[in-house]
Amino acid sequence: xxxxxxxxxxxxxxxxxxxxxxxxxxxxxxxxxxxxxxxxxxxxxxxxxxxxxxxxxxxxxxxxxxxxxxxxxxxxxxxxxxxxxxxxxxxxxxxxxxxxxxxxxxxxxxxxxxxxxxxxxxxxxxxxxxxxxxxxxxxxxxxxxxxxxxxxxxxxxxxxxxxxxxxxxxxxxxxxxxxxxxxxxxxxxxxxxxxxxxxxxxxxxxxxxxxxxxxxxxxxxxxxxxxxxxxxxxxxxxxxxxxxxxxxxxxxxxxxxxxxxxxxxxxxxxxxxxxxxxxxxxxxxxxxxxxxxxxxxxxxxxxxxxxxxxxxxxxxxxxxxxxxxxxxxxxxxxxxxxxxxxxxxxxxxxxxxxxxxxxxxxxxxxxxxxxxxxxxxxxxxxxxxxxxxxxxxxxxxxxxxxxxxxxxxxxxxxxxxxxxxxxxxxxxxxxxxxxxxxxxxxxxxxxxxxxxxxxxxxxxxxxxxxxxxxxxxxxxxxxxxxxxxxxxxxxxxxxxxxxxxxxxxxxxxxxxxxxxxxxxxxxxxxxxxxxxxxxxxxxxxxxxxxxxxxxxxxxxxxxxxxxxxxxxxxxxxxxxxxxxxxxxxxxxxxxxxxxxxxxxxxxxxxxxxxxxxxxxxxxxxxxxxxxxxxxxxxxxxxxxxxxxxxxxxxxxxxxxxxxxxxxxxxxxxxxxxxxxxxxxxxxxxxxxxxxxxxxxxxxxxxxxxxxxxxxxxxxxxxxxxxxxxxxxxxxxxxxxxxxxxxxxxxxxxxxxxxxxxxxxxxxx
Amino acid sequence: xxxxxxxxxxxxxxxxxxxxxxxxxxxxxxxxxxxxxxxxxxxxxxxxxxxxxxxxxxxxxxxxx
Numbered sequence: 170x171x172x173x174x175x176x177x178x179x180x181x182x183x184x185x186x187x188x189x190x191x192x193x194x195x196x197x198x199x200x201x202x203x204x205x206x207x208x209x210x211x212x213x214x215x216x217x218x219x220x221x222x223x224x225x226x227x228x229x230x231x232x233x234x235x236x237x238x239x240x241x242x243x244x245x246x247x248x249x250x251x252x253x254x255x256x257x258x259x260x261x262x263x264x265x266x267x268x269x270x271x272x273x274x275x276x277x278x279x280x281x282x283x284x285x286x287x288x289x290x291x292x293x294x295x296x297x298x299x300x301x302x303x304x305x306x307x308x309x310x311x312x313x314x315x316x317x318x319x320x321x322x323x324x325x326x327x328x329x330x331x332x333x334x335x336x337x338x339x340x341x342x343x344x345x346x347x348x349x350x351x352x353x354x355x356x357x358x359x360x361x362x363x364x365x366x367x368x369x370x371x372x373x374x375x376x377x378x379x380x381x382x383x384x385x386x387x388x389x390x391x392x393x394x395x396x397x398x399x400x401x402x403x404x405x406x407x408x409x410x411x412x413x414x415x416x417x418x419x420x421x422x423x424x425x426x427x428x429x430x431x432x433x434x435x436x437x438x439x440x441x442x443x444x445x446x447x448x449x450x451x452x453x454x455x456x457x458x459x460x461x462x463x464x465x466x467x468x469x470x471x472x473x474x475x476x477x478x479x480x481x482x483x484x485x486x487x488x489x490x491x492x493x494x495x496x497x498x499x500x501x502x503x504x505x506x507x508x509x510x511x512x513x514x515x516x517x518x519x520x521x522x523x524x525x526x527x528x529x530x531x532x533x534x535x536x537x538x539x540x541x542x543x544x545x546x547x548x549x550x551x552x553x554x555x556x557x558x559x560x561x562x563x564x565x566x567x568x569x570x571x572x573x574x575x576x577x578x579x580x581x582x583x584x585x586x587x588x589x590x591x592x593x594x595x596x597x598x599x600x601x602x603x604x605x606x607x608x609x610x611x612x613x614x615x616x617x618x619x620x621x622x623x624x625x626x627x628x629x630x631x632x633x634x635x636x637x638x639x640x641x642x643x644x645x646x647x648x649x650x651x652x653x654x655x656x657x658x659x660x661x662x663x664x665x666x667x668x669x670x671x672x673x674x675x676x677x678x679x680x681x682x683x684x685x686x687x688x689x690x691x692x693x694x695x696x697x698x699x700x701x702x703x704x705x706x707x708x709x710x711x712x713x714x715x716x717x718x719x720x721x722x723x724x725x726x727x728x729x730x731x732x733x734x735x736x737x738x739x740x741x742x743x744x745x746x747x748x749x750x751x752x753x754x755x756x757x758x759x760x761x762x763x764x765x766x767x768x769x770x771x772x773x774x775x776x777x778x779x780x781x782x783x784x785x786x787x788x789x790x791x792x793x794x795x796x797x798x799x800x801x802x803x804x805x806x807x808x809x810x811x812x813x814x815x816x817x818x819x820x821x822x823x824x825x826x827x828x829x830x831x832x833x834x835x836x837x838x839x840x841x842x843x844x845x846x847x848x849x850x851x852x853x854x855x856x857x858x859x860x861x862x863x864x865x866x867x868x869x870x871x872x873x874x875x876x877x878x879x880x881x882x883x884x885x886x887x888x889x890x891x892x893x894x895x896x897x898x899x900x901x902x903x904x905x906x907x908x909x910x911x912x913x914x915x916x917x918x919x920x921x922x923x924x925x926x927x928x929x930x931x932x933x
Numbered sequence: 934x935x936x937x938x939x940x941x942x943x944x945x946x947x948x949x950x951x952x953x954x955x956x957x958x959x960x961x962x963x964x965x966x967x968x969x970x971x972x973x974x975x976x977x978x979x980x981x982x983x984x985x986x987x988x989x990x991x992x993x994x995x996x997x998x
Contacts, residue, residue: 284962285985294949301950307998381998422982425953479993480986487996488951495950549997556994691996698993718991761998925964 186273186893193914195894196272196564197907205905206261217257224250232321235516239320241588242509245502248328248584252577255332260340260573266784267776268344270565275894277351278561287351290561292570293902299558299575301491303339303550304498305688307543307761308583310388310652313590313659314754315540316598317528319518320591322537327587330538330545331580334791338765339550340572341772341788346555347562348888354555354768355703358867360887361774366870370767373863374552375703377760379731380856381549382696383738384757385689386471390463390743391651391750392682397456398642400463402443402679403686404456406486407470409435413485428485429492436489440679444642464743467693468736474690475697475728483694490687497684501585501660508666510592519624527603527622528650529751530813535802538794539758544583546795548764550576552699566900574902589659590652596620596629597637597646601655604748605648606836615647642675650750657681693735700731741849746842747819747835756853759802763864766795770871777875780883785875796868803861807854816854823847956981 188195227246231239264270281287290298315323346352352360355374359367393399413432421427446452458466474482524532529540543549554572562568590598599622600608600615608615612631619629638646641661646654661677669676702718705727709716715723742749769792776788809815812822812835823846826834837843878884897915899908948954956978960970968975976984 282962284959285988288955288958288962291949294946297950298952302994303997305997378995385998417982418986422979423953423956425951426948429951478986479989480983484986484989491951543998547997549995552995553997688996692998695993695996699995702993925967 185891186271188273188893189895192895193897193918194911195897197911201907203265205907217254220250220253224254231324232516238511238513239516240509240511241505241592244320244324244584244588245505247324248581251328251332252581255336256574256577259332260336260569263337263340263573263784263787264566264569267781267787268341268568270344270568271891272564272566272897272900273891273894274565275892275896276347276562276565277559278563279894279896280892281350281560286557287560289563289896289898292563292567292898292900295558295561295563295567296571296575296902297495298561299553299571300578301494302553302557303547303575304494304579304582305543305692306385306388306653306685307547307549308579309586309656309685311541311543311758312583312587313652313655314529314602314750315537316514316587316590317518317526317602318521318533318537319515320512320587321516322521322533323541323587324584326538326541327545327580327583330541331576334765334794335544335546335550335580336573336576337787337791338546338548338769338772339554339576340569341776342551342768343554343559343562343572344565344568345772345775345888347559347565347568350889351560352555352887354551354771357555357775357887358767358771361771361778362867362870362874366867366874369863369866369870370771371703371707373767373860373867374764375700375707376856376859376863377548377764378696378700378703379734380738380756380760382471382693382700383735383742384753386464386467386693386735386739387742387749387753388651388653389467389686389689390460390739391649392653392657392686393458393463394460395457395645396447396643396682397453398443398447398675398679399682399686400456400458401446401452402439402683403690405439405443406436406489406683406687406690407482409439410482410485410489413488414481417485418480425488429488432485432489433492436493436683437680440676440683443679444675447642460743461740464736464739467690468732468739470690471693471697471736472728472732474694475701475732476725483691483698486687486691486694490691493684493687497681498582498585501589501663502581504663504667505585505588508663510588510663512588512591513626514591514595515625519622524814527599527607527618527751529754531755531802531805535798535805536755536758538798539755539762539802541583542758542761542765544580544586546762546765546791547579548761548766548768551764551768563896563898564894564900567898570901586656589663590655591659593655593659593662594629594633595624596627597633597658598655599624599627600629600634601646601649601658602652603648604650604751604836606746606748608648610645610648612645612647640671640674641678643678650748652750653682653685656685697728697731697735701727704731738852741852744845745849746837746846747849752816752849752853755802755806756856759799759806759857760860762795762799763803763860766792766799766864767867769795770868774871774874774878775886775888777878778884778886780878782879782882785879792868796864799864800861803857806857807861816850816857820847820850820854823850955985 223246227243230243231247278287278289312323355371358370393403409432413428416428520526521533596619599619603618608618612634615634616629616631634646641658657678660681661674664677665671665674705715705718705723714720742753745752769788773788773792776785805814806816810818812819823834823843827843832840834843837846897911904912959981963975
């Protein structure tokens with residue numbers, strides 16, 4: 170207990186947190202909680218030994234046994250057993266030593282309750298909300314691209330990374346934001362790091378948001394290009410969402426489940442209808458669009474969607490995507506367990522060491538760790554964990570389930586995406602994920618390119634590509650980069666074994682494309698809105714009128730600037746003669762991980778201020794790794810002399826070629842294309858410099874704040890003073906026996922002291 | 934644990950997951966402060982849902998990638 174008294178604003182908490190003697194206890198006794206955790210009954214020992222044993226066997230099968238094939242079920246066992254052990258032991262360690270939640274303190278949802286934004290929410294429900302808010306297309310896409318290095322590096326990073334980094338970040342940020350009344354990451358950075366660190370964090374967030382939106386949009390463009398079926402069904406989500414919006418606003422307000430079911434049925438109809446329409450000659454003519462046209466479509470959509478009222482498009486889309494997200498993920502998990510696909514992929518591929526893989530350029534360290542961002546460590550989550558969720562938490566100790574546990578779930582989604590992508594033939598994988606610059610975009614070109622890679626066990630034939638394309642109802646699957654189409658083929662491949670047989674593959678493929686496009690378009694809309702507000706707030710420092718977010722013209726200008734920014738990056742990626750995804754995706758990962766480094770740096774400063782120096786390593790470990798990965802990756806992108814890796818090296822190579830009067834160079838076949846490369850690489854390089862500079866500023870200011878706190882043995886942080894709680898709820902998913910007793914005491918108390926009840930009309 | 938409505942079962946869980954119970958939770962909050970539906974300052978169901986999306990217009994939240 171030494172040092173407890175000097176812990177930040179928690180000092181003096183004891184007197185303030187005197188519990189109301191008329192109420193049943195609002196918290197379990199800390200000693201009782203500890204005793205419960207240490208009560209090792211024979212049954213518990215047996216269960217945990219079994220979990221450890223199964224997990225150990227699964228890891229041996231994945232990592233050590235070198236057979237021709239490996240069954241996907243081992244990935245599920247390795248992941249789930251590791252998550253269980255990490256949750257039970259490591260997250261508990263963080264809880265006990267670093268965060269020290271105190272259920273005697275009221276949460277913002279209790280002391281700031283307003284019935285709207287601040288509402289105590291059942292922990293299991295909030296777990297679902299939080300998970301739906303953090304999981305998007307990211308964990309589905311990154312692992313697919315990283316699969317070029319074999320299954321093992323990605324699997325290890327997704328599972329170990331989440332345990333030691335991603336889940337830690339989410340848990341810490343959620344907890345610290347909750348202790349600060351639900352403040353955002355940007356506000357916490359300003360509070361804890363001062364003006365310089367805070368401003369750098371805000372700027373970095375803004376730039377990172379632009380990049381993330383642009384590259385997510387690029388994934389959609391690549392999935393929909395030359396695909397009339399996909400374009401039709403995804404386009405139909407707009408009228409469906411508008412209908413749902415009007416329905417909820419004017420016809421039956423609040424009937425969310427009802428409208429979600431209607432929307433889901435319409436969505437399925439749009440997928441089926443897309444197949445029919447793509448078969449007709451007029452349908453194919455109208456809906457077959459090239460990449461540039463689709464990119465412009467998304468830019469226009471992004472602007473319109475972000476200035477339309479939320480109720481009309483964004484809110485209904487949210488309902489649809491929550492519905493689809495939870496449903497599809499459960500469906501895929503069940504299908505993988507039922508089908509147990511066999512993976513014929515080497516554990517570590519030829520490209521892991523050389524860094525010359527065609528999917529994403531760069532060697533395993535650091536580029537594996539930026540390619541798989543979401544699923545292992547995602548800085549974007551820090552924005553969610555310091556957004557809505559902390560305002561809804563019922564009791565402090567529940568943050569472990571919601572923050573740490575929620576991220577473990579997302580990691581599991583990433584593992585399933587990896588398994589689904591690896592279950593398709595390796596030759597097809599490379600044909601789909603190598604850029605058109607490499608394959609020429611033709612079946613013959615793809616076959617020649619992939620077979621020329623010299624991969625063991627890969628023997629691609631043109632028939633395999635045309636047959637797969639036919640199965641999924643597409644004209645071609647060559648060079649469908651971006652991850653989404655590959656995952657969709659994998660998902661279709663698995664799902665058709667459960668439901669519908671090979672005749673249903675095309676449906677499942679387009680179901681998966683729709684599912685990803687839905688998340689991404691929602692993220693594009695919401696991201697543009699958030700970025701617009703941040704921009705308006707920043708401009709407001711100079712032109713005060715911009716602060717007024719209800720000022721239409723200002724809103725339109727700010728939206729236009731943000732859409733212009735990500736639209737420019739998107740169009741650059743779409744028209745890039747070098748291929749787009751393989752050059753831009755690392756930028757996405759680097760941006761996301763830099764945001765994680767920023768969030769962790771803020772957490773480090775807070776932990777140090779609370780005087781928990783002995784346990785600072787819990788934050789230092791992921792922060793050090795994220796900083797090493799992103800700074801190394803950024804430096805390689807900036808300084809590497811290898812043109813495929815370094816933006817400026819590429820820039821120089823093409824500029825020199827132009828100067829030498831050449832009219833084609835590498836994959837660029839015209840002077841215009843060469844000029845485009847010169848321009849694009851300069852923009853990408855400058856962006857890398859901006860990112861890494863801002864991140865370094867934030868990390869240094871956090872390190873300085875940490876150093877000063879450590880020297881003085883702690884410092885006041887911006888944590889709010891404690892307020893005593895007047896409610897009780899269990900901490901974990903299932904209540905423990907002592908929690909059940911307390912719940913019973915509360916039920917008895919409430920029976921004796923009935924609260925005033927609203928007269929809610931019964932809902933038909 | 935206000936326990937005003939029955940908080941268990943799959944039906945409740947799915948409704949809560951979709952946040953369909955938001956208005957009921959709001960009324961509970963108002964009731965705890967002695968205000969009942971129809972009292973001045975207490976939003977009607979329609980007004981509550983309008984206000985809910987309109988506030989998102991003013992305070993947007995990001996969605997994750």
